[in-house]
Amino acid sequence: MPDEKKVVLRRLQSAKDLGKFMAEYYYELDEAAKNGKRKIAWCTSVGPAELLRALGFLVYFPETHSAMLGSTRMATDLIPKANAIGYSPDICSYLTADIGAYLEGISPLAKVFKGIEGPPRPDVLVYNTNQCRDVQDWFEWYGTEYGVPVVGVQTYRNVGEVTDDHIISIKKQMEALVEPLEKIAGVRFEREKLQEAVRLSRKCSDLWKEVLDTASAVPSPITFFDGTTLMGAAVVGRGTQKANDVYNILLEELNDRIAKNEGAIEEEGYRLYWDGMPVWGRLRMHAELFAGLKTNVLASTYCNSWIFSALDPAAPFTSMARAYTELFIVRSDEYKEKYIREMLEFFKCDGILYHDAKTCPNNTNCRYGMPQRLQDETGIPSVTIHGDLNDLRLLSDEQTKTNVEAFIEQLEERR
């Protein structure tokens, strides 16, 4: 059995700046919802946020609310409320937890931010099915509930090579959003404003990539568990200068850690890649479990999902169409395996952990033989944990601990 001990997790000072950024973001939305001076669009996490910003909307992302329901461990009790109105316990537990919270009239925002009662009322909901179909169902439910329009982009799935045909189709769908959104926003679309939002979004993406790439240092100055909260600005703030300011501060701190040879955990014996969703209600527990085993889970497909390197202000619609189609989650297994192989090499990983998230098959990649294929090709072993992003009834902490400990022991024996 590997030597398990309690390890201090080194907190990043700039996490406070991120916290301040998130607070200001939610207060701005709340004020706008109360005084009606700005229109509010709800957007899926990899939806066309840049277009919404160009039209002057404040943009709210329900998935971040669902992640908060998970991390505050409120989700599990709320999911049955949505099940009772016809949404299966087997579908996305972001959707069921969020609708359950709405039906119960409760929100983690009210606990965290004084004076905010819950999510801001939308004027429109905008989705992109690039991540899954669940987001469309989720938004349509709220569209009916609030009596507001729902518009979106239907994307491709299982894409190997991204072709011109894909891009032309998605671009046309994005351009078709302009007219209905102009009417709701009450302003005319200006290409220069979209270009500016795309420019800022690309900058945010580049900074976020730089942040995540610092994990290639040995020892890594950051963990996957840090990344799941630090990514907040990339999700809700891309297309704004404020998000870029936060990442400049964070990057400075991470580079400082690298210069001092200071890792995110005290002793980094093993380096792991995490594939799939985090277990939001177990972030701390998992961070301590791995650190206690001298293991840093330092890179992931999940946090990398907010890197949009194709964005280009010179061709805003085309580049948005490309960026939001090139995403890992949209792609074929062949592409995904190539991508993961490159990540394993770049981040110098000793192993992979797959999270088989019961209610999110879209972000689960271990069900069709990928772990075995990748191990055969790379020689890098893997472990699978069974659980969920939000529904804590679907996981066993004991089983996870046993599997992870056995896996680290296996890595130890290989050395």
Ligand code: SF4
């Ligand atoms: S990708 Fe998964 S977690 Fe995200 S909205 Fe879709 S089903 Fe839910």
